[in-house]
Amino acid sequence: MTAERQAQVDLEAIRHNVRRISELVSPAQVMAVVKADAYGHGLLPVARAALEAGASWLGVARVSEALTLRRGGVEAPLLAWLHTPGSDFGSAVEAGIDLGVSGWELKHIVAAAREQQRPARVHLKIDTGLGRNGSTAELWDSLVGEALEYQDEGLLRVVGLFSHLAVADQPQRDETDLQLERFREAVAIAEDAGVDAEVRHLANTPAIFSRPDTHFDLVRAGVGIYGLSPFDGQTSEELGLRPAMTLKTFVAHCKRVPAGQGVSYGLQYRTPGATSLALIPLGYGDGVPRVATGGPVRIADQVYPVVGRIAMDQMVVDLGTQLADDESLLGQEAVLFGAAEAGDPSVDLWAAAAGTINYEVVTRLAPSVQRVYLHETPMLSGVEPQSTAAQLNDREPLAAQESFKAQETA
Numbered sequence: 018m019t020a021e022r023q024a025q026v027d028l029e030a031i032r033h034n035v036r037r038i039s040e041l042v043s044p045a046q047v048m049a050v051v052k053a054d055a056y057g058h059g060l061l062p063v064a065r066a067a068l069e070a071g072a073s074w075l076g077v078a079r080v081s082e083a084l085t086l087r088r089g090g091v092e093a094p095l096l097a098w099l100h101t102p103g104s105d106f107g108s109a110v111e112a113g114i115d116l117g118v119s120g121w122e123l124k125h126i127v128a129a130a131r132e133q134q135r136p137a138r139v140h141l142k143i144d145t146g147l148g149r150n151g152s153t154a155e156l157w158d159s160l161v162g163e164a165l166e167y168q169d170e171g172l173l174r175v176v177g178l179f180s181h182l183a184v185a186d187q188p189q190r191d192e193t194d195l196q197l198e199r200f201r202e203a204v205a206i207a208e209d210a211g212v213d214a215e216v217r218h219l220a221n222t223p224a225i226f227s228r229p230d231t232h233f234d235l236v237r238a239g240v241g242i243y244g245l246s247p248f249d250g251q252t253s254e255e256l257g258l259r260p261a262m263t264l265k266t267f268v269a270h271c272k273r274v275p276a277g278q279g280v281s282y283g284l285q286y287r288t289p290g291a292t293s294l295a296l297i298p299l300g301y302g303d304g305v306p307r308v309a310t311g312g313p314v315r316i317a318d319q320v321y322p323v324v325g326r327i328a329m330d331q332m333v334v335d336l337g338t339q340l341a342d343d344e345s346l347l348g349q350e351a352v353l354f355g356a357a358e359a360g361d362p363s364v365d366l367w368a369a370a371a372g373t374i375n376y377e378v379v380t381r382l383a384p385s386v387q388r389v390y391l392h393e394t395p396m397l398s399g400v401e402p403q404s405t406a407a408q409l410n411d412r413e414p415l416a417a418q419e420s421f422k423a424q425e426t427a
């Protein structure tokens with residue numbers, strides 16, 4: 018049975034986007050950022066697809082997310098960068114998860130490494146202007162010095178140096194230049210002190226497309242691998258990306274109403290003339306923003322606006338014409354957003370209706386919306402993992418095949 022409310026995720030679109038970004042940034046490598054359940058697309062299926070397509074790293078905010086990936090059989094390098102003193106550093110070190118370090122984490126991580134009798138893998142983070150985590154420039158020297166002492170003791174290895182950009186989605190702004198300059202200085206200080214990092218990384222999706230000078234050894238690609246544009250006024254298609262998610266359900270009711278019919282709580286919409294209304298069984302309980310009145314819904318070949326308030330489980334579209342008795346749209350597929358090539362409205366239109374960004378629209382979808390995967394690589398049983406990857410991905414670089422581990426799903 019088809020799920021009544023589904024977010025269909027095309028893993029081939031994810032692979033396409035990873036390949037597109039890899040080509041853009043080569044010889045730099047790609048870290049696929051899969052935090053927040055892969056921006057709502059589903060952590061493990063997206064992670065596997067990204068690795069199949071040549072991403073060589075995965076990035077998440079939280080250690081707990083990284084541990085979920087390891088438990089799912091993912092062996093690729095994984096970086097987690099947002100911690101609290103309660104984070105499970107012991108399990109992270111045991112599982113070979115790379116940890117972002119802004120300062121205070123170092124002692125906790127070293128304690129975990131002693132306990133696990135295994136060196137931790139750390140990426141030192143400098144705050145070049147975003148004002149979130151990352152070491153201040155003032156404390157950078159001492160952080161680098163401390164990390165090198167622990168490295169000499171065999172308790173950790175400084176694998177990476179990184180920072181995060183604040184305004185790369187607005188290429189006309191000049192703060193990115195300043196951040197880049199500060200990052201270069203921090204890298205120089207660390208390297209002069211003796212750090213020999215495998216990867217220096219700064220770029221997010223907007224910088225991948227607008228600032229090749231920020232690519233360094235590795236880029237951290239989030240929204241782009243889901244096929245969404247980080248830029249106002251530039252579409253996915255213009256960037257060569259394919260939106261991976263399609264959000265759809267079925268019309269739950271369809272009826273003719275006279276002019277002046279009030280619609281939904283508050284009666285803030287009244288039908289301007291005799292028309293028909295279709296009821297769409299998705300609401301803010303499913304993660305559709307309540308404020309997104311006016312958002313588009315495609316039914317058959319037509320796109321209609323949501324009218325009146327969006328409720329917890331449902332919303333209403335005005336079909337703009339009085340349907341004949343035999344024209345009811347009851348049971349028809351209703352698509353809120355998807356790929357332009359399928360004729361579906363874009364996530365960006367929903368973001369505009371909600372006064373937010375496309376990132377939030379996909380990420381906030383609730384578990385009540387079933388994720389359904391297209392083009393998932395079959396997990397063949399009884400086949401040696403590496404040959405499985407090789408057969409199914411003979412166009413992919415060897416590194417991707419090696420980091421891919423075919424996983425039995427029960």
Ligand SMILES: *Cc1c(COP(=O)(O)O)cnc(C)c1O
Nearest residue numbers: 050181221222223237238239240
């Ligand atoms: C979320 C995140 C990214 C990815 O950003 P996108 O704009 O989605 O590409 C990269 N780096 C860090 C540190 C992040 O938190």
